Amino acid sequence: MTIRILLVDDHPIVRQGLKTLLEGHSGWEVIGEASDGAEAVEKAKDLNPDVMVLDVTMPRMNGLEACRLLRQECPALEILFVTQHDSPQMMREALEAGARGYVVKSNAARDLLAAVDAVSHHRVFTALNGRNVAELR
Amino acid sequence: MKLRILLADDHEIVRRGLRALLEKHEGWEVCGEASDGREAVEKALQLNPDVVIVDIGMPNLNGLDTTRQLLQHDPHFKVIVLTITDSDQVIREALDAGARGFVLKSDAARDLVSAVEALQNKRMFFTPRVNDLVLAGFLEKGQTVSRNEAPKLPTLTAREREITQLLAEGNSSKEVASLLNLSTKTVETHRSNIMRKLSFHSIRDLVVYAIKNNLIQIELPPPPPKTPTGPGPAAAWAVPVRSAVRNRNGTLFGSTVCRWVRLRRSREPIF
Numbered sequence: 001m002t003i004r005i006l007l008v009d010d011h012p013i014v015r016q017g018l019k020t021l022l023e024g025h026s027g028w029e030v031i032g033e034a035s036d037g038a039e040a041v042e043k044a045k046d047l048n049p050d051v052m053v054l055d056v057t058m059p060r061m062n063g064l065e066a067c068r069l070l071r072q073e074c075p076a077l078e079i080l081f082v083t084q085h086d087s088p089q090m091m092r093e094a095l096e097a098g099a100r101g102y103v104v105k106s107n108a109a110r111d112l113l114a115a116v117d118a119v120s121h122h123r124v125f126t127a128l129n130g131r132n133v134a135e136l137r
Numbered sequence: 138m139k140l141r142i143l144l145a146d147d148h149e150i151v152r153r154g155l156r157a158l159l160e161k162h163e164g165w166e167v168c169g170e171a172s173d174g175r176e177a178v179e180k181a182l183q184l185n186p187d188v189v190i191v192d193i194g195m196p197n198l199n200g201l202d203t204t205r206q207l208l209q210h211d212p213h214f215k216v217i218v219l220t221i222t223d224s225d226q227v228i229r230e231a232l233d234a235g236a237r238g239f240v241l242k243s244d245a246a247r248d249l250v251s252a253v254e255a256l257q258n259k260r261m262f263f264t265p266r267v268n269d270l271v272l273a274g275f276l277e278k279g280q281t282v283s284r285n286e287a288p289k290l291p292t293l294t295a296r297e298r299e300i301t302q303l304l305a306e307g308n309s310s311k312e313v314a315s316l317l318n319l320s321t322k323t324v325e326t327h328r329s330n331i332m333r334k335l336s337f338h339s340i341r342d343l344v345v346y347a348i349k350n351n352l353i354q355i356e357l358p359p360p361p362p363k364t365p366t367g368p369g370p371a372a373a374w375a376v377p378v379r380s381a382v383r384n385r386n387g388t389l390f391g392s393t394v395c396r397w398v399r400l401r402r403s404r405e406p407i408f
């Protein structure tokens with residue numbers, strides 16, 4: 001079964017980079033993109049993705065606010081944050097907001113595929129710089 | 138013959154996106170990639186690209202100093218600077234450093250191809266805001282200097298700027314010495330000179346200086362959520378420095394910097 005992924009980042013260049021990485025993986029499909037949190041919520045309701053790859057800092061509605069809203073609007077959706085913020089505090093906020101995964105953009109090329117795989121199977125995946133990758137059931 | 142482009146950005150995801158964008162253009166080829174400024178200079182000298190695209194906020198050597206070094210080696214290098222901010226200061230520094238193109242990262246998908254085309258045709262490319270600033274600069278020439286103009290800060294040499302960035306990134310003097318092929322004693326001497334020139338007393342002052350002067354860039358996190366009972370105590374957010382990297386022992390310095398740079402709920406830095 002194909003895993004359907006929605007990409008959300010305010011930088012089109014970053015979305016392009018994420019897309020080239022993800023679409024190399026057989027069985028995964030990027031079904032849409034959004035450039036802010038509000039658009040992410042609308043598109044999630046329209047397209048019903050399995051996984052959302054979500055940035056934190058975005059205009060109009062940031063990723064944390066979008067995540068909290070999506071927890072109510074799309075409870076089956078798994079959310080993976082891919083962000084600049086290499087911060088345990090931010091990661092805690094993200095998980096408390098309802099995300100299943102959190103990776104840092106500087107290591108996205110290394111961690112993203114494993115992270116999407118984990119969250120698509122409803123497992124937690126977190127990775128900050130210098131800290132052990134935690135993959136929890 | 139294809140136009141050869143070197144990409145320098147510390148995020149592989151961004152380099153992938155840039156490569157995908159640029160290689161759609163027939164006749165262009167990404168001939169190499171670098172993940173920091175120092176590597177960018179080495180690869181540029183090796184590969185002799187037609188255009189170099191550098192992110193401003195890179196570790197070890199930031200994009201502006203990379204531009205300066207490239208042009209010192211060979212003034213024919215054509216550099217496009219990519220940045221997350223188009224503040225007046227950043228624009229001025231990019232122009233002073235010799236960049237021929239200036240593109241906001243958020244607009245790279247729209248503007249970067251035009252920027253590379255411009256440089257390919259021996260023209261420059263800047264965002265409209267830069268054009269406005271340059272024009273304002275021309276119009277101000279010849280006018281009397283305001284009495285309120287702040288006194289100029291002491292200027293650091295290129296080497297001192299390099300060392301300031303590396304120290305602000307959390308490297309020890311020994312690590313800086315190793316990165317720059319200098320003796321530790323030489324680095325310590327530079328460090329003392331820097332601290333004396335800028336009248337600093339601690340590494341914290343240096344970090345703040347590095348952020349204010351775009352030697353390292355930070356991205357602000359979103360504000361904390363409002364508490365249901367109304368405004369609570371001011372939340373302090375640690376701002377992770379964007380160019381945070383491991384030092385050579387693999388230890389992340391970021392936690393140290395995070396303690397020094399705090400934001401109030403208003404998101405204004407407490408410097």
